[in-house]
Amino acid sequence: MDRLAILALFIRIVDRGSFSAAAADCGVSRPVATAAIKALEQRLGARLLHRSTRHVRPTEEGAAYYRRCVAILADLEDADRGASGAVAGLLRADVIGRLARMILLPALPDFLARHPALTVHLGEGERFVDLVREGVDCVVRAGTLPDSDMIARPLGVMEEVTVASPEYLARHGTPASLEDLGGHQMIGFVSSRTGLPLPLEFTRGGEVIEVSLPARLLVGGVDTYVEAARRGFGLVQVPRYGFADDLANGSLIEVLPDFPPTPTPLSVLYPSNRQLSPRVRVFVDWLADVISPRFQGNAGERSSFGAKAE
Template identity: 65%
Template sequence: MDRLTSLTLFMRVVERGSFTAAAHDLSVSRPAATAAIQALEQRLGTRLLQRSTRHVQPTEEGLLYYQRCQSILTALEEADSMIGGALSGTIRVDTVGHLARTILLPALPDFFSRYPGLNVHLGEGERLVNLLREGVDCVIRGGPLPDSDMIVRPLGVLHEVTVASPAYLAQHGIPASPDDLDGHQMIAFLSSRTRQVLPLEFTTRNGLVERLIPARLLVSGAETCVEAARLGLGLAQAPRYRFEEDLVTGGLVEVLSDYPPAPTPLSLLYPSNRQLAPRVRVFMDWARELFSEFFRQHTP
């Protein structure tokens, strides 16, 4: 294995915390990965990785070496692109599933046309992943963000609505205000971050108020919550774009429109301690352009 490949492999082992995961990412065998790192440590005359049965982490020398390798490989990628070489490699992105299917996927042919040498690994999730540990370059998340050492780039704001099915409203009535929810039910959504049920939110002249009303159904998936609303199982709140087709066809009805939920900020995040490779930078620029256009089209 040549030196450049060995450096790339070493960085991936540090980021993934696993020889097996790093070997899989770079399409090499586990024994070949182990042998390459051992040869690298022998050449340098120092141990770079501390191995245990569950995890691999860099030693103090290994962390310094990782940071230096990161600068070298990023500079090399930038040099290649400056001289006219096409960008190549895989960008690992993690985002909310519906955003991936509704916004990113339809636009990816344009991205691939612009950058034919780039591939995208698109993961789906709600939690704030450990980017280094899981080998992710950047994530797109909605809502308030916990304190972290990641850099945050705002993408825009998702406007939220409260909806219910016609059948549900025929049975329970149409509430006139947030204080008119006696006898109503909500579809309780369990946050993957806090493991708590999210209350319904309403913006009033006195500020934001929250209401926890009875719920017979508790869900932890956004798609399940939307489908439950269609089936008449309770009031639900989510970004308006999630319900656009249902609101047009009459499958769902917006209620309490004078008391909208708080809007949800959408953000792009990446590690502050990692130099952005050109391939990641062009994806992030493209994504910000894409979401900027989306918000222009979906602002009430």
């Protein structure tokens, strides 16, 4: 391996906390990775990594060397881009599935055509991932964000609606006020943090009101949450943009429009402890160009694609 490849390998080992995972990321075998780092430590005359059977972490010298390596490779990528006008490599992003399918994928061909040396790996998820450990460059998430060492770039806010199926409303009636919710049911979206169903949320006269209704069905996934609503299991709250077809064809009906949920802020997050590489920079800028015009407004306090902030 050449010196730049070894630097990239060392960075991935620190990021992943694992020789095996980093070797797989870099396309080399575990023995090759081990030998390369051993030779690096010998050349530098310093121990860079603490190794155990379960985890690998940098020494004090290794942490300082890691920061320099990250900066060096980012500067090199910037220099390459300045000379060629192109970004290259693999960009890993984790996004909300419906957002990816409805908004990002239709615009992605143009982005890839502008950056032919760039490969994009789109993961799909709602949870907050350890970006550095899992090798993800950035994530798009909905909701009020917990404190973290990540940088969050706002992309806009999503209007939320309360909906139910015609069959459900035929059985339980259509509520005209919050007081009419007695006797109604919700589909419980279970918080991954507390294991409890998240309440519905309404606004009235500038006040945010949380309502927890009985739930005969509890779910932990967005697609199941919405499909259960279509099948009449109860009330749910979802972003309006993702369910325009359901509302248009009548498979879901908006209820309590005078008491809407607060809108959901949408953000892209990336690590703050490293220099932003050109490939991540152009991708984040593209996300803002594609997403922000669709979701303008003032950020509210909801999250998780139709479920309250966890």
